[in-house]
Amino acid sequence: MQAHNVVDLGPYLHSFGDTGRAYEQLDLFISIDTGAAHLAGALNRPVWVLLSQACDHRWYDCRRYTPWYASMRLYRQERLGDWSVPLADMSAELAQLAAAKRA
Template sequence: MPPALYARAFGSLSGIRFYSLQVDGEKELATMASDGLDVVDCTKELKSFDESAALVGNLDLVITVCTSVAHLSGALGVPTRLPLDVDAHWVWMLGRDDSPWYPSMRIYRQRQYGDWLPVLEQIRGDFMTMTSRATPRRAF
């Protein structure tokens, strides 16, 4: 997913701090920053998957495509938003917006290949609803 789309969807949100979970994602972070979304990157400090789990476990929400981070955050019970392309991995099944494996996960599916903006806008809308009625689980 192009990083500029994350910036377009989430850059105007205030009072929210975004953290990168993408190891070696400096180029993508630079793109997002130039497009208005500042993201904290502490991935250089992560030396093991246990440390990644500790970071994920301290987040209020994870937005990730289909990577190990999706499975990690789901297994930890962290609220997770998973944008999927039209040709998603079989584990996510078809026609569902939830996961039987990870109750804290919500799935957002592309309707057309390569068309990520509607997916991110839907996540943004749901995110805004969620943040308007919730308080953070813990400070980080």
């Protein structure tokens, strides 16, 4: 994790309040469908969520965005168990964000 400058904040997060305060320091939070992702969306923090092809029906079908959280972008599997497409899409968009931030 050190080679990629990844910091494990787990030992410092004791409540959703702690987690919410940590989100204030992030440019982007990437997650799966978890309470932490919902918290980021509810706090209007930028969050990208990977969804299984068999995700909960409340995420609707074939949508990139959700009416629940304006700051959330969804990346969906096209085939159950195959993460190649959503991860490739996410990687490409992350590269675009990084390039824009450098410019």
